[in-house]
Amino acid sequence: MTTKTSCGGVALDVEGLRMRYGTTDVLRDVTFRARHGEVVALLGPNGAGKSTTIEILEGFRLRSAGRVTVLGTDPAHADERWRARVGVVLQSWRDHGKWRVRELLTHFGRYYVPYATEAVPRPWDADELLAAVGLSAQAGDKVRTLSGGQRRRLDVAVGLVGRPELLFLDEPTAGLDPRARYEFHDLVHRLAADHRTTILLTTHDLAEADKLADRIMILSGGRIVADGSAADLARRAAAADEVSWTREGRHFTHRTGESTRFVRELFLEHGEAIGDLAVRRASLEDTYLALVREHGTGSGGAAGAGAGQKAVAAR
Amino acid sequence: MTTAHPMNTVLRAGWSRGVIELRQTFTNGADLVSHLLWPVLMLTALYFMRDREFGSSGLLLGSLALPSILGMNAAMGMVTMSQVLTAEREDGTLLRAKATPGGMRSHLTGKVVTVAGGLVADLVILLVPGMLLIDGMAAGSAGSWLTVAWVLVLGMLATLPVGAILGSLFPSARSQGLIQLPIMAMIAISGIFYPVTSLPDWLQLVAQATPIYWLGLGMRSALLPDAAANVEIADSWRHLETAAVLGAWAALGLALAPVVLRRMARRESGSGVAERRERALQRVG
Numbered sequence: 001m002t003t004k005t006s007c008g009g010v011a012l013d014v015e016g017l018r019m020r021y022g023t024t025d026v027l028r029d030v031t032f033r034a035r036h037g038e039v040v041a042l043l044g045p046n047g048a049g050k051s052t053t054i055e056i057l058e059g060f061r062l063r064s065a066g067r068v069t070v071l072g073t074d075p076a077h078a079d080e081r082w083r084a085r086v087g088v089v090l091q092s093w094r095d096h097g098k099w100r101v102r103e104l105l106t107h108f109g110r111y112y113v114p115y116a117t118e119a120v121p122r123p124w125d126a127d128e129l130l131a132a133v134g135l136s137a138q139a140g141d142k143v144r145t146l147s148g149g150q151r152r153r154l155d156v157a158v159g160l161v162g163r164p165e166l167l168f169l170d171e172p173t174a175g176l177d178p179r180a181r182y183e184f185h186d187l188v189h190r191l192a193a194d195h196r197t198t199i200l201l202t203t204h205d206l207a208e209a210d211k212l213a214d215r216i217m218i219l220s221g222g223r224i225v226a227d228g229s230a231a232d233l234a235r236r237a238a239a240a241d242e243v244s245w246t247r248e249g250r251h252f253t254h255r256t257g258e259s260t261r262f263v264r265e266l267f268l269e270h271g272e273a274i275g276d277l278a279v280r281r282a283s284l285e286d287t288y289l290a291l292v293r294e295h296g297t298g299s300g301g302a303a304g305a306g307a308g309q310k311a312v313a314a315r
Numbered sequence: 316m317t318t319a320h321p322m323n324t325v326l327r328a329g330w331s332r333g334v335i336e337l338r339q340t341f342t343n344g345a346d347l348v349s350h351l352l353w354p355v356l357m358l359t360a361l362y363f364m365r366d367r368e369f370g371s372s373g374l375l376l377g378s379l380a381l382p383s384i385l386g387m388n389a390a391m392g393m394v395t396m397s398q399v400l401t402a403e404r405e406d407g408t409l410l411r412a413k414a415t416p417g418g419m420r421s422h423l424t425g426k427v428v429t430v431a432g433g434l435v436a437d438l439v440i441l442l443v444p445g446m447l448l449i450d451g452m453a454a455g456s457a458g459s460w461l462t463v464a465w466v467l468v469l470g471m472l473a474t475l476p477v478g479a480i481l482g483s484l485f486p487s488a489r490s491q492g493l494i495q496l497p498i499m500a501m502i503a504i505s506g507i508f509y510p511v512t513s514l515p516d517w518l519q520l521v522a523q524a525t526p527i528y529w530l531g532l533g534m535r536s537a538l539l540p541d542a543a544a545n546v547e548i549a550d551s552w553r554h555l556e557t558a559a560v561l562g563a564w565a566a567l568g569l570a571l572a573p574v575v576l577r578r579m580a581r582r583e584s585g586s587g588v589a590e591r592r593e594r595a596l597q598r599v600g
Binding site for chain 1: 320321324325327328331332335336339343403406407408410411413414415416417418421583584585586588589592
């Protein structure tokens with residue numbers, strides 16, 4: 001059995017993944033890999049197919065075509081043993097409202113007892129886990145009395161109770177207030193740092209992806225259009241730096257992917273005449289918007305999935 | 316630790332799930348009311364029927380109705396099962412089970428424990444005061460309780476899997492309410508409140524296809540004196556036929572339920588739950 005000690009190993013391997021609903025391709029050709037211990041964010045506008053992708057990887061949805069391997073197994077044919085190694089954080093709504101917090105965690109922990117190994121003791125002790133997600137004070141409360149942020153942390157705890165090697169988080173902070181969001185980010189950081197859990201999360205919030213992930217993949221128009229660290233992506237030429245200056249009392253701006261060379265040439269040509277020079281590097285946000293505009297759903301993501309996907313076909 | 320076989324774990328987790336949820340229904344106000352409301356209504360109805368005779372048979376309507384109502388209650392497990400499954404599909408409980416190793420089987424085990432346990436509890440809640448209120452019962456012997464037991468067990472085997480199938484077929488808790496209507500119709504013709512022999516022949520035939528009729532008959536056979544069989548079809552308790560019809564429903568349900576449930580479970584996904592949540596919230600807002 002593969003264990004997470006094989007650190008350089010591939011946890012997620014997706015090639016040519018396609019998902020078609022009726023005549024609409026939601027995913028056209030999604031290809032990526034993630035190594036064990038990596039935190040990867042799948043970023044994209046609403047309707048880009050993030051949830052569809054993550055549900056296929058979770059084994060909750062059957063794909064139309066392509067090869068998908070998650071922890072060495074095709075999730076479409078995975079067994080309970082595989083299920084025990086994968087954690088899924090679901091967005092709870094009102095399920096298990098009458099259960100008490102610790103009672104629920106202890107209950108879900110029971111299912112993982114047969115899947116304990118020497119390397120990975122399962123399940124995670126309920127009290128320890130409650131402390132880790134900051135819910136110790138609520139251990140005896142009924143689930144339905146929790147606040148939105150507390151419920152989301154309980155969702156994470158339920159996803160973690162089997163000590164998964166791989167954790168899926170679909171839009172984990174949707175609907176959280178800023179403070180709950182901050183606490184949640186802190187929790188994800190600790191998971192990745194202390195437990196070497198591989199994490200795949202989806203979000204449409206750029207700042208969140210930047211904050212949480214080692215690597216960001218931008219999904220747009222049914223494809224991964226960019227893949228790299230936040231710094232990598234910001235350096236990408238998809239978005240241009242903005243150079244502005246004044247000469248002979250007039251104000252100029254110019255957009256360029258190679259601002260350093262442009263400025264050198266500017267000075268060679270005009271020398272002392274240049275004043276008020278400013279170079280604004282393309283931010284991650286500029287890159288993201290440029291990529292989504294270029295590959296993307298055309299409608300800027302505001303429209304539903306259907307309308308968005310159609311615009312792509314023209315590309 | 317190494318002795319924990321996955322299947323044992325699943326069954327034990329399912330059992331504990333069922334017990335926890337059963338306990339919950341007796342420790343919060345809303346659920347307690349629903350446990351008690353129905354028996355109170357039924358007992359009130361029985362109280363006013365207790366002195367009325369059925370025709371010239373010398374039998375009291377009240378004593379005919381009490382065991383029939385017990386039988387009907389057991390059949391109502393079908394409705395409870397389907398409602399619970401639909402509701403838990405809608406709110407994401409089933410998806411959570413699906414994300415857990417062995418979770419689906421355990422969830423179903425738990426539901427059977429909760430629903431069956433709730434039925435037995437409701438039966439006792441109705442039966443104990445009912446026996447004090449109503450004369451003309453013959454429930455003294457061990458034999459009558461044995462009959463109650465087998466009719467009840469077979470009856471639940473006949474109704475709970477069918478309930479689970481119905482619960483898997485309806486897309487939302489709202490549309491699920493529709494199955495209440497045919498069930499009400501079944502109750503109306505099944506001889507629960509009035510002996511079936513006073514119905515037209517063709518309706519008697521329809522009634523005999525339902526498990527509700529046979530559950531009622533089985534309960535009457537257990538709790539009424541033998542002479543009361545005179546108002547039944549063929550002047551007999553027809554135990555063999557009872558076992559045969561309930562057995563047939565059980566076989567049908569148990570054969571179909573895994574297929575239907577598996578198909579339903581395969582379709583559950585986060586976005587499906589999210590969609591249903593959106594729709595449900597729109598209804599409220």
